[in-house]
Amino acid sequence: MTRNIALSLGMLVFCALMYWETFNFPEASRFRAGPEVFPRFILLIIAGLSAILLIRSLVTERHGLKNVEFDFRVFAREYWLVIALFALFGVYVVALTVVGFVPATLVFLMAGQIMIARRTDAKTLGIAAAVTIFATLSISYIFSQVLRIWLP
Incomplete structure (x- = not known):
């Protein structure tokens, strides 16, 4: 398992747990968005990007394509x-x-x-x-x- 696969799986689990926690926020009103809306929106974006990373990593690993190493410089x-x-x-x-x-x-x-x-x-x-x-x-x-x- 590559680092990207482990990272993306970890991020998906993290997003699922944090999304679950948003159900514990106090309810504002039936007619307007409450405090849970923005965190859920951000978590869905992060989960989507993590899913894309997971799919790319699985395809790269499956087809034997070379993973480019990260160079911080x-x-x-x-x-x-x-x-x-x-x-x-x-x-x-x-x-x-x-x-x-x-x-x-x-x-x-x-x-x-x-x-x-x-x-x-x-x-x-x-x-x-x-x-x-x-x-x-x-x-x-x-x-x-x-x-x-x-x-x-």
């Missing part, structure tokens, strides 16, 4: 931006509890847009600042005033 070189954005997101999650939603989100969105755009000319920075301010204040208003959900 090549991965880091090709996907450095993805790794950096995940790291930025980790800092954002910590900053949420330290400085609050609005300042943390302003910095996170601005930094993320600059990293993705890879340009720092005045036009790009102006557009990024406008999108950052509009998105942060809109999300803050919608959650606090419309949905009445407290943000840190």
